[in-house]
């Protein structure tokens with residue numbers, strides 16, 4: 001099996017500032033990678049690189065053709081303005097198909113069907129005519145996942161997805177992501193500060209501090225010096 005994303009001695013950065021240095025990483029179909037690190041350690045920069053929003057400043061980044069064709073589902077960090085978005089749930093989910101739409105001014109029946117399927121899959125069908133900003137944080141997150149799944153069935157990238165969710169919505173969210181990964185085979189890349197929860201879900205951990213502190217399996221990470229230090233009291 002070939003990796004869908006491969007970084008070889010890759011650097012990413014901005015003008016005179018290298019934010020990620022000398023990264024070697026392979027992501028395979030079905031992986032669940034969690035990217036951890038302190039604030040400012042380069043996690044979001046790496047995500048921008050994987051999404052093609054930033055070119056590597058050194059080394060190489062290889063993205064499989066199937067991803068270039070099929071796209072990547074992306075959940076950015078939520079800002080207050082995004083939470084207040086004045087559109088219906090259905091409109092938000094439908095907008096996930098935009099990358100497939102080209103220049104057509106209207107959504108096709110197939111795109112409407114796909115949006116309806118993903119709304120149902122996420123248990124949000126009954127809220128489709130509700131305004132997005134009237135939903136709870138957990139419900140909004142489900143809508144955004146349904147939207148991302150309209151863009152792709154292959155890879156979901158989530159940047160600090162649990163910010164602002166209550167504990168029960170967080171558990172719900174992890175359950176859902178695990179199901180998409182295990183049952184539907186969707187590759188997951190998640191930036192998270194919530195390592196205590198994520199360590200039991202992910203199969204791979206990348207710990208960044210501009211350079212790679214650790215890159216390997218979740219099991220190895222638990223036993224590593226970096227992992228023990230970062231997990232602190234979170235993991236028995």
Ligand SMILES: Nc1ncnc2c1ncn2[C@@H]1O[C@H](COP(=O)(O)OP(=O)(O)OP(=O)(O)O)[C@@H](O)[C@H]1O
Nearest residue numbers: 014015017019037038039040041042043044045046
């Ligand atoms: N657009 C930008 N232009 C210049 N420097 C940037 C830009 N975005 C981020 N940086 C810098 O790059 C470094 C890494 O930032 P990045 O956002 O990738 O960190 P992070 O690990 O995602 O942090 P956090 O956990 O706080 O979200 C930081 O020093 C940051 O100030």
